[in-house]
Amino acid sequence: MNRPQSRSIHSKRSANTDLRGSADMARSAKQRYDHYIALAREKALAGDCIEAENYYQHAEHYFRSAAALAPSAQKVDQPQ
Template sequence: MNMNQSRSATEPHGHSMQSAKKATVARHQGARLNYERYLAQARTQALIGNQIEAENFYQHAEHYFRSFNQNENSRKLIA
């Protein structure tokens, strides 16, 4: 930040609410993509009969599903 710039009281550390929304959207999209990727891998492993690997991928998918839902709730609070 140079001498001609000032921070607003509503923008802690120089970050705006808009940048917070963008960061939340990015986390939301990343979690959703990872969820879909792990779910697809789990289904593939289940189809070929590898139940142990399928369960591993399902557990990873569940983690990202929870992250996805948590981020969805955060987005609703910010909006």
């Protein structure tokens, strides 16, 4: 049985994102980065290096996401 081809939800979402939405996503990614860094440090201090590494990897993902979104966020935040 052939299924109809449709665009994914992610492509629709990114196509409709304006600069203000990018700034909000960058801010959210930064908050998630901070959250996972805090969790990783807590686990590292408790001696659970495996769980700490897991949280550091999550934090790295959000760090990269925030960095990728930062140029569009700066366009919105700059005064005209």
